[in-house]
Amino acid sequence: MTTATAIGTTQVYRVYIKAPPQAIWDAITKSEWTERYGYGGKVDYDLRPGGAYTGYTSDGMRAAGAPEIGVDGEVLEVDPPRKLVQTFRMAMDDAMRAQGFTRLTYEIEERKNGVTRVTLTHELGDTPALALLMSGGMEDQGAGGGWSWVLSGLKTLLETGQSLDPAGHQ
């Protein structure tokens, strides 16, 4: 992405993973999994409407000077292992923090042959910096590849037990 106009206010990502819905639910909501793909930090989910969500930075990010809390938000809707709706705000960057909360929806649907379809809808509203980050537009600056990188990492981890990009979250 080179221009801000290339980024819509809603982003939709879909990936097919050969794993049961419960495994995907756990991989999204439990630290033992979230530390192994994507940005690689622990998470705290209070899985009830109104519950708090905290996404922590990884050890590597803190070693580079990041604060303890990377993202925060509130759980809005919980239907395990099928649907999770929450708010989401980048808390570690003042500019993105000031742009406020966005809305994330995970839809986890069982398909044939042990395949599960994961659809992530990120309603970004007026948060151009976060939209750029989550679309992968800051990957070359070392800010990770956004949702497609996170979800590809989730797929690789659940299908192979390996991390897609071990260097990405040390």
Place this chain on the structure above:
Amino acid sequence: MTDDDLVFKALADPTRRFLLDLLFQRDGRTLTELESELDMTRFGVMKHLRVLEDAGLVVARRSGREKLHFLNPIPIQLIHHRWIDKYRERHASALLDLKTQLEDMA
């Protein structure tokens, strides 16, 4: 067909690549908006969108009465990992070997 086959087949057509470019420029468009950019019948555009959806490159979401089309970059990312990173790594390591050999000779 495998997932990769569906993606390569979808990408093999210039109209479908053009539709992806349109969504890259601005995501979440209706069929009517996409159709206005193409010299093609509505039915023709629908057929192309269907191929893109089957390959996972486009995800359609309902928003009120409208059906919006979103570009999903993940299948292209997976192809990239599978077909491009792999060969680029080999290519890069061959160059590094060459560099080491040349430096050893010097």
